[in-house]
Amino acid sequence: MRGGKQQMHIYVDAELHRKLRAIAPEVxxxxxxxxxxxxxxxxxxxxxKREDELDIKRGAHTVWSLNYHFVFVPKYRKKILEGRVKExxxxxxxxxxxxxxxxxISIEIMPDHIHLFISAPPRYAPSEIMKLIKGYTARELFxxxxxxxxxxxxxxxxxxxxxxxxxxKVSSETIRRYIEECQGV
Numbered sequence: 001m002r003g004g005k006q007q008m009h010i011y012v013d014a015e016l017h018r019k020l021r022a023i024a025p026e027v028x029x030x031x032x033x034x035x036x037x038x039x040x041x042x043x044x045x046x047x048x049k050r051e052d053e054l055d056i057k058r059g060a061h062t063v064w065s066l067n068y069h070f071v072f073v074p075k076y077r078k079k080i081l082e083g084r085v086k087e088x089x090x091x092x093x094x095x096x097x098x099x100x101x102x103x104x105i106s107i108e109i110m111p112d113h114i115h116l117f118i119s120a121p122p123r124y125a126p127s128e129i130m131k132l133i134k135g136y137t138a139r140e141l142f143x144x145x146x147x148x149x150x151x152x153x154x155x156x157x158x159x160x161x162x163x164x165x166x167x168x169k170v171s172s173e174t175i176r177r178y179i180e181e182c183q184g185v
Contacts, residue, residue: 059121067105068126070116072134072162075152079111085145089114092137100124100132117167126164134158 056065074080081089086109097104097118106117120129138157142148148157 055119057119057121059123062122064122065119066122067117067119067167068129069165069167070118070126070130070133070162071113071164072116072130073113073159075154075156075159077112077159078151080148080151081109081114082111085141085148086111088144089137089141092140093133096133096136100129102129126166130162130164134162 056063058064090107090109093107093116094104096102101121102124103119104116105119106115108115116133118129124132134157141157149155
């Protein structure tokens, strides 16, 4: 005995060995398929079990959790996002997010910049999200507050640049727990 385990030796004649080697790929393929099925089933179970914890959303053909933190500023970083403009901007962003299926996790509007933390479906690239929000809000704010055109000459409300970072709720700890739970499969 080595390491507390009993070793067993099986002697196989050459003919049996040849037959085993011939069927090995088929058996290996079946075992691999069964393992893949078991892992996929365990993963599906784990995802459903953890949906509330992970804030996972579902689409027709996707399961996702994508959160983006955007920071963007008015042209020339003018301090114009105050009072009625600030409140209307908050409403317009909420309208656009609802229209496209984005969830506002957090929004902070400062006089010269905005922090917007949203969850968005994977069909939208971050650049497209910004285009939708900045384009719509600029048109509507210029319509409703024509005096802003005097502050922002050139016909553009927002600066072209923005900051974006992606954030998810799956941590290293969550992944480690999943791997440990799959050990028993």
